[in-house]
Amino acid sequence: MTAIAEYRGSRELFANLALRELRSKYRRSVLGWTWSMLNPLSSMIIYTLVFSFFLRVQPKPGNPSGLHEYSLWLLCAMLPWNFYQNCVTGSIAGLLGNANLIKKTYFPRELIPASVIAANLVMHFIEMSILLVVLLAFGDWRALVFLPLTLVFILVVAVFGLGFGLLFSVLNVYFRDIEHFTSILFLIWLYLTPLIYPETELAHRTIGGISLLAIFKLNPFTDFAEIFRDTLYSGRFPGLGDTVYVIAFSAAILALGLYVFNRLEGRLAEEL
């Protein structure tokens, strides 16, 4: 009961922290918010060059949208991935960066990772809106039809990111390795996810008799990638199995993150 009352009381603080995160992010940079566009754009160009032009990776055309454009296919899954990654690294940096606040004032500490995710969510919405406009320009009107579903899944990614953000940010205060570990983790994770190459590349490969795709499907981001490509690129309903899996996985991670965070937050002021 008291926890709920406390959360309600800190709604305004939550909004303020998220606003601060947004305002201070690109302060004193000449290009400002353009940076949040330039980063995905530059990786899109690099991956398109390497994978589409040199390595000739060919994802199947969108069905039923008929869209056949590697860079758009890439962005549909790459933007949610970047969002997720920013949530986790941002949470880790947020807890360390706000050490002074934590040592000198009291408020529910979960608000720091939560506000980081909220701020990233705002930027993610902007990026996705631009992507949507481009998709529409390419004649993919179905993306607009499935927009409500896309929005729901963006929120699921946010929950997923919050869970990992809570977990890693609080652990990082106790073990500063986590920060370095995550940069490697995300690099490996990126390539273990059919993000920049299509799932079809995995389809006929096996390890010890088990299909590689089946193993890769355990990785929730494989399912996220597929879901966002379904609703944005192909213009169709995502598979029920994928949907249930990512929602359950995200809820479980959030529960774990909250549990660990609550266990360890008591001594944050001493450990920071």
Next chain:
Amino acid sequence: MSNNVVVADHVSKKFRLFKERNNSLKAAMMRGRRAISEDFWALKDVSFEVPEGSTFGLIGHNGSGKSTMLKCLAKILRPDGGSCRIDGKVSALLELGAGFHPELSGRENVFLNGAILGLGQKELHRRFDDIVEFAGIGAFIEEPVKNYSSGMYLRLGFSVAINVDPDVLLIDEVLAVGDEEFQRKCNEKIAELKAKNKTIVFVSHAMVQVHNLCDNVAWFEHGNLKELGPARELVSAYTGAVQVDRQEDEDGARWGSGEGRIEQVELLDTAGRELSKLRSGDPATIRIHYRMAEPIEQPVFSLAIQTLDGTNVSGPNTRDSHCVPEKLDGAGHVDLHFDCVRLLPNTYDLTCSLFDFNNLHPYDVRHKFLRFDVERGPIEETNGLVSLGGRWQIGDLVSDA
């Protein structure tokens, strides 16, 4: 009937003193544990209660646990034993301007800081002008706070915290910083809150402040609650205990850093002869003999004349009377001349002190240094402590001055 709004119930807090700290996974795994540590109990089984509307002081040496106690109350630290409870809205001033973001403007930071202290946006909008006005930073409010002077930074931080209108205010020595005007404003504001029946808990080393503001005091020593009681008694017991650590003096308490010392205080008549007692209405001189171990800039001598029950009768000092030399060195004396001693017959204690110009740093304080009697003289009044020297007139009948 007062209820207790702040309760510390058998609070204990342990810190780990690390002999070897393994903040990396590799080290933790190699050693099979995260760290080799020794427990240090910063607080041991501390209990107290603060009634609503009262002011409570936490005193003690550095490292005695007072700040830890305050942080436990503010929920920043989680006690390892016992619990703390505070009813109502709490505003904790552990550091002024904590959480200000240097790149953001004063305005943006006020809103963030206010939200941390639990003030709603609507409420903040309503009080925004008050906050800026109290801080006295004017147009700078739109500038990033990194461009602020440290004084502006502190003023803005205090201004936000104080305008939150808390039920309970926790203050950790933040008031000892800032210039004189700021300190005066702070003290005024605290007195105002006190008058509004707010509960205040504060940590201070300034015994004068504790004595003046607090109702009750908790005295901490090595993490233990040594004593709990009325401010007046505990402050004198504490200063008494502190001076035992420093210099002993038979006549009364003495403390101070000792660069300059008050050697002797004498009562003299107009011819410079020493008096054992004063007479009401006679001229007299109080002479303070000092000896400076090193040159002291702008020293301020002050006297406090008190009755035996502790009532302050008068407290003249050289600063209020604009008689502060640039520098004093070596030995010498300072005189305070009276054309007419207006004290009425009684026994008085004279406290004599030597401070720096800002009245913050005591060089030497000799508490109740001299006890003297005043007996009846040319002034024949008997009621009260002093004669104000008025003249009666009834028709043509006029009294003596």
